Amino acid sequence: MKIDTESLYIVMQSHPKVTDFEELFFDAERNLADLNDLFSGGIGAEDIYGIYTDRKSALKDALNLWEQITSAKNDxxxxxxxxxxxxxxxxxxxxxxxxxxxxxxxxxxxxxxxxxxxxxxxxxxxxxxxxxxxxxx
Structure with missing residues (x-):
């Protein structure tokens, strides 16, 4: 099955140094260069929370992770x-x-x-x- 790269969304695993939502959610439809940078930078499977073809599902999961990160920062x-x-x-x-x-x-x-x-x-x-x-x- 071929995946249309313009409908590809990647949600990254959260980590303590995440300071921006853009570090969690990659939207290939808006910026294919971000996707290229992501994979050329030596990303591993353990760094990815999920790969999606549905923007709504990807955004929902990314927002949930972002909420966890921001609430942890208020610790x-x-x-x-x-x-x-x-x-x-x-x-x-x-x-x-x-x-x-x-x-x-x-x-x-x-x-x-x-x-x-x-x-x-x-x-x-x-x-x-x-x-x-x-x-x-």
Whole structure:
């Protein structure tokens, strides 16, 4: 049976780093390039929740997964992490202003649930700052 690629809808598995509904729901009818990017990026079967030829069913499942993701993000533990991150940024701003050093970071922020011994390996030449930590015993 041949499937019309213009009527193909893919719903991805949810994971904690999903921040946008577009990461869950791929609509080949609207954007065939997204489908090409998806498969050329090394996607595995375990990454796919479902492949559909019916847009209504695919959208329903994707919306259910999105609801689960957004409700999980309102979890008190997640809210605690957000508050701790905001407090950290406030203290980091004070340090940055005191020493006239700024850090650009997109992603790469780790917020732990328990205390960790955290160290930094700075490279003044390249400007890299790499963190490392030891798991608590």
């Amino acid at each position: 008190p533990m997640e809210n605690n992490k957000k508050i701790r991150f905001q407090q950290f940024v406030g203290e980091l701003e004070k340090l940055s202003n005191k020493y006239n050093v700024a850090i650009d970071s997109i992603g790469g922020v780790y917020i732990f649930d328990e205390p960790m011994e955290i160290n930094y390996d700075p490279d003044e030449t390249s400007g890299d700052l790499v963190s490392s930590w030891r798991e608590p015993l």
